[in-house]
Amino acid sequence: MEVEKFAGSVGPKFRLLKAIPVEVTREDGEVTVWSSEIQEWGCGYSLGSAMDDFGKSLPGLWRILHENRLGRHLQIIKERLETYMEPVSK
Numbered sequence: 001m002e003v004e005k006f007a008g009s010v011g012p013k014f015r016l017l018k019a020i021p022v023e024v025t026r027e028d029g030e031v032t033v034w035s036s037e038i039q040e041w042g043c044g045y046s047l048g049s050a051m052d053d054f055g056k057s058l059p060g061l062w063r064i065l066h067e068n069r070l071g072r073h074l075q076i077i078k079e080r081l082e083t084y085m086e087p088v089s090k
Contacts (some may be wrong), residue, residue, distance in 0.1 A: 009052075
C-alpha cells in the first residue's frame with residue numbers, strides 16, 4: 001500500500017485548505033484511495049480517476065455531516081473534514 005495526498009478539486013462551492021492523506025491500493029486493474037481520517041474513499045482505473053472520484057464525494061460528505069444531527073463518531077469526522085476543506089464564501 002502506498003500513501004499519497006489528495007490536492008484536487010472539491011467542486012465549485014468548496015475549497016481545499018490542505019492536502020488530504022490517502023492510502024492507495026491497486027487490485028485487479030482498479031485503484032482505490034481511502035482516507036482513514038475522514039472515512040471516505042474513491043475508486044477508478046487509474047490513480048487520477050480514483051482521486052477525481054474521491055474529490056467528487058467530498059461535497060456530499062460535507063453536506064451530510066452539516067445537515068444532520070450527529071453522534072460523537074460522526075462529529076469527530078466532521079471536525080476533521082473541516083480542517084481540510086471549507087465552503088467558498090459568496
